[in-house]
Amino acid sequence: MKQDIKVSVDAVVFGYSPEEGIQVLLIKRKYEPFQKSWALPGGLVLNEESLEEAVRRELQEEAGIDLNYLEQLYSFGQPGRDPRNRVISIAHFGLVRPGDYQLSAQTDAEDVAWFNIKRIPRLAFDHKHIIDSAIKRLRGKIVYEPIGFELLDKEFPFSDLEKLYQVLLDNDLDRRNFKKRIMALGFLEEVNKTLQRKAGRPAKLYRFNKKKYFELKERGYHSDLFYS
Amino acid sequence: MKQDIKVSVDAVVFGYSPEEGIQVLLIKRKYEPFQKSWALPGGLVLNEESLEEAVRRELQEEAGIDLNYLEQLYSFGQPGRDPRNRVISIAHFGLVRPGDYQLSAQTDAEDVAWFNIKRIPRLAFDHKHIIDSAIKRLRGKIVYEPIGFELLDKEFPFSDLEKLYQVLLDNDLDRRNFKKRIMALGFLEEVNKTLQRKAGRPAKLYRFNKKKYFELKERGYHSDLFYS
DNA sequence: CCTATTTGCGTACAAATAACACAAAAATCG
DNA sequence: CGATTTTTGTGTTATTTGTACGCAAATAGG
Numbered sequence: 297m298k299q300d301i302k303v304s305v306d307a308v309v310f311g312y313s314p315e316e317g318i319q320v321l322l323i324k325r326k327y328e329p330f331q332k333s334w335a336l337p338g339g340l341v342l343n344e345e346s347l348e349e350a351v352r353r354e355l356q357e358e359a360g361i362d363l364n365y366l367e368q369l370y371s372f373g374q375p376g377r378d379p380r381n382r383v384i385s386i387a388h389f390g391l392v393r394p395g396d397y398q399l400s401a402q403t404d405a406e407d408v409a410w411f412n413i414k415r416i417p418r419l420a421f422d423h424k425h426i427i428d429s430a431i432k433r434l435r436g437k438i439v440y441e442p443i444g445f446e447l448l449d450k451e452f453p454f455s456d457l458e459k460l461y462q463v464l465l466d467n468d469l470d471r472r473n474f475k476k477r478i479m480a481l482g483f484l485e486e487v488n489k490t491l492q493r494k495a496g497r498p499a500k501l502y503r504f505n506k507k508k509y510f511e512l513k514e515r516g517y518h519s520d521l522f523y524s
Numbered sequence: 525m526k527q528d529i530k531v532s533v534d535a536v537v538f539g540y541s542p543e544e545g546i547q548v549l550l551i552k553r554k555y556e557p558f559q560k561s562w563a564l565p566g567g568l569v570l571n572e573e574s575l576e577e578a579v580r581r582e583l584q585e586e587a588g589i590d591l592n593y594l595e596q597l598y599s600f601g602q603p604g605r606d607p608r609n610r611v612i613s614i615a616h617f618g619l620v621r622p623g624d625y626q627l628s629a630q631t632d633a634e635d636v637a638w639f640n641i642k643r644i645p646r647l648a649f650d651h652k653h654i655i656d657s658a659i660k661r662l663r664g665k666i667v668y669e670p671i672g673f674e675l676l677d678k679e680f681p682f683s684d685l686e687k688l689y690q691v692l693l694d695n696d697l698d699r700r701n702f703k704k705r706i707m708a709l710g711f712l713e714e715v716n717k718t719l720q721r722k723a724g725r726p727a728k729l730y731r732f733n734k735k736k737y738f739e740l741k742e743r744g745y746h747s748d749l750f751y752s
Numbered sequence: 753c754c755t756a757t758t759t760g761c762g763t764a765c766a767a768a769t770a771a772c773a774c775a776a777a778a779a780t781c782g
Numbered sequence: 783c784g785a786t787t788t789t790t791g792t793g794t795t796a797t798t799t800g801t802a803c804g805c806a807a808a809t810a811g812g
Contacts, residue, residue: 297571299530299531299568299569299570299571300571301530301531301569301571302527302529303527303529303531303601303612340527341527341529341601341612342527343525343527343528343529343603343610344603345603346601346602346603347599347601347602347612368598368599370596371575371596371599371614373531373569373574373575373614374574374575375571375572375573375574382571384531384569384575384612384614386599386601386612453790454790454791455789455790470770470771470772471790471791472771472772472791472792472793473769473770473771475791475792476769476792477769492777492778492779492789493789494778494779494788494789495778495779495780495787495788495789496777496778496779496787496788496789496790497776497777497778497788497789497790497791498777498778498789498790499789499790499791500790500791681759682759682760683758683759698801698802698803699759699760700760700761700762700802700803701800701801701802703760703761704761704800705800720758720808720809720810721758722757722758722809722810723756723757723758723809723810723811724756724757724758724759724808724809724810725757725758725759725760725807725808725809726758726759726808726809727758727759727760728759728760
């Protein structure tokens with residue numbers, strides 16, 4: 297019998313701010329099945345586009361958002377995960393900066409929204425499961441690769457990074473040791489600016505030097521974890 | 525226009541022995557395209573089977589082999605990777621023990637063979653690229669998850685494990701420190717047997733206690749790397 | 753029985769990590 | 783305006799962990 301399987305992509309897009317915590321982008325479905333349910337952005341792959349192109353296109357169409365970081369997460373292909381057809385979904389993992397993050401409000405607010413990862417509503421299909429995988433990936437990856445910076449502004453106070461790790465790994469990390477550790481990695485550089493958001497001493501701003509990171513990585517430096 | 529994409533699975537299966545090193549299972553293709561080229565075992569997913577079922581079925585059909593460990597690797601979906609149709613391949617990563625490992629000779633020897641990962645022939649499609657990803661995964665994963673044991677006999681002398689890590693990470697690890705480290709993880713247990721293969725003092729046999737490993741993992745013990 | 757080979761075990765030293773204290777610069781509040 | 787609170791910045795020391803070794807035990811082979 298001829299193969300009758302459809303191929304789609306889904307995206308778990310994370311955003312972050314110190315006030316709101318870690319959030320994930322969801323859309324409200326317009327059509328059956330799961331009409332009006334919250335779901336991950338995504339859709340069928342077109343014949344001539346790559347998987348990554350499909351993801352970026354769908355995110356533009358459904359949420360008007362541009363990703364700062366994108367990688368493949370996992371492919372979900374269990375028969376029956378879509379009640380109508382056999383659909384294989386290649387799930388992706390994306391990150392946006394706080395700047396782009398706000399764009400969601402520009403599109404129809406009923407249809408697109410950010411949800412804190414601790415308060416995710418009931419979702420269509422197996423999307424809850426997919427999000428769980430993505431959160432696991434985020435938690436796992438942030439300790440040995442510098443993807444945390446992709447969730448922050450290009451220039452950020454150190455405390456933002458610190459809080460991100462706190463929220464994600466929920467362990468009390470020592471502020472001072474954490475900073476020493478990150479700085480020792482050698483790819484964070486100080487910008488000659490300060491920022492003040494509340495009371496307290498103004499914070500210096502830092503910037504992730506991606507070029508320097510790749511240089512160090514080339515030289516076989518063993519990145520190994522930021523914090524356990 | 526209607527979506528016209530096929531879905532297949534491929535498997536990168538690794539085997540290991542101290543004498544042969546790390547090997548990967550390849551088959552010689554019978555049909556076009558790439559007729560008579562070496563390629564990864566795999567094929568189209570059937571309508572009612574899961575991805576993992578498809579992998580195990582194909583491996584049975586093409587190589588008569590049973591996997592000891594199987595996980596998804598990555599999905600390759602670039603248009604043009606198959607010269608005829610658009611085919612998305614969900615690549616998998618498998619491990620077999622030395623015992624099962626020998627089975628390949630039972631099937632048609634012209635069509636199935638093990639190749640040392642340092643001496644891989646020219647391959648069909650983008651299969652070389654897929655193998656590279658799999659090797660990277662193996663190297664990366666072996667330092668923080670106990671998958672190395674899935675490549676050894678259930679009871680093995682310590683030196684086998686040691687050599688596996690040597691070959692894979694090609695650094696000179698200190699025999700004595702390596703053993704201390706592994707034993708400190710707490711899930712390797714001594715069996716009351718010895719084995720002698722060449723000259724020298726007979727080796728005690730060890731066994732990976734998977735149950736104990738999961739117990740320790742539950743208790744939030746931070747597995748973190750065997751050797752860097 | 754002497755040598756080469758392989759496995760087993762322990763100990764001293766170096767390096768990385770964790771615990772902890774206090775100073776500086778601002779807002780807030782009386 | 784001064785005292786208090788809040789936030790950021792930097793250092794020092796104890797503890798834990800990792801690394802570099804030396805040497806003994808048990809076998810095969812000649």
